[in-house]
Every structure is written in C-alpha cells, then in structure tokens.
Amino acid sequence: MQNFMLSTLILIFSFSVYASSVPIYKSKDEKGNISYSDKKATSQNEALHLPPLSTYTSPSLPVDSSDNNAAPLLPIKTSVQAYKMVFIAPKNDHIFTHEIDSIEISLLLEPSLQADDRIILKANGNALGGFRDNPNFKIDRLDRGSYKLQAFVYSKSNLQKPKGQTEIITIYQIREMIRKKAP
Numbered sequence: 001m002q003n004f005m006l007s008t009l010i011l012i013f014s015f016s017v018y019a020s021s022v023p024i025y026k027s028k029d030e031k032g033n034i035s036y037s038d039k040k041a042t043s044q045n046e047a048l049h050l051p052p053l054s055t056y057t058s059p060s061l062p063v064d065s066s067d068n069n070a071a072p073l074l075p076i077k078t079s080v081q082a083y084k085m086v087f088i089a090p091k092n093d094h095i096f097t098h099e100i101d102s103i104e105i106s107l108l109l110e111p112s113l114q115a116d117d118r119i120i121l122k123a124n125g126n127a128l129g130g131f132r133d134n135p136n137f138k139i140d141r142l143d144r145g146s147y148k149l150q151a152f153v154y155s156k157s158n159l160q161k162p163k164g165q166t167e168i169i170t171i172y173q174i175r176e177m178i179r180k181k182a183p
Helices: 002-014
Strands: 024-028 034-037 046-048 084-089 094-096 102-110 117-123 136-140 145-155 169-173
Touching (some): 084 145
Antiparallel strands (some): 024 034, 145 169
C-alpha cells in the first residue's frame, strides 16, 4: 500500500511544473496511517528526496529534399475492418413479462457487414443459435431469470478474434411460478 501511495504521489507531481522545487513530507499518525503532504505538520515529518524527473526528446528524422518526385506516403489499408455495434432493442435492464414468448433483438452495426463476416449473439457466454448475416435476432421462449447479452462479428476465416462486439446488456425474463396449494 505504501508503494502504491508513493507511486501515485510521484506520478501526480511529475505532471506539475513545480514538482522538483516543492518538498514532500511523509508522516505517520498515531494509528499508523502514512500520509504525504507538501506542508510540514510536525517535527517528526520525514522529508522525501525524489529523483529528478526524466525526460526524453526523440531525435528528428532528416528530411531528404533531393527526391522531390517521390510519392507521398499513404496509410496502408488492411483488410481487417473494425465494427461499431450497439443494441437498439432491447435496452439494458429491460424486463420481459411472462406473456412475452419471443424476444426481438436488433443491433446497429457500422459500417455494414462485409460479405465474409457473420454475427453471433451470446447469452451468459453461450451462443444463441448460429452465425447470421444480419443484425436482427429472435429468441423464442427464454426461461425465467437474467441474461447478459453480447453480440460479436467474426470473419469466416478467423473465428478466434472478433472484429467487433457490443457492450454487455442485461435483460430479465419474469415468469409466474405456479405452486400447489396445501390441502
């Protein structure tokens, strides 16, 4: 804990212009709690001597002006496209009552799905159905309980690493419980 507090204190002061000129005092109260301050409260305060802040200046690259006809460097385009995905329906913490037998799930996907990519919906980490090529799902007859939903986009060629995913939302399915009355 002491190392964490000292590290945090050093980090805070490293962003300050006055970090090297302000003395830092370490003190311990009667309960044994250690505190750090820039003001000396008692004569028992221990002054900390921090090492000077290190800085790094990167070397500048030489500009070759002899090759004026060279084409400007363009960013390299990769075939991997990241997707932004959000649930449109249902919203987080939505409660479905007992009379609802199927749940419609819609996603907003940007950019639109590439030909080789597929979407899968998972509830509590388990796939609900298989891969789909559209962002609309229908779940039939969920048991009573809470479900954490998350959707993923995968490429057919790489099912190990998703190209996009939603935030996790939680939905609740409420069903009445029928109990026999005692005779």
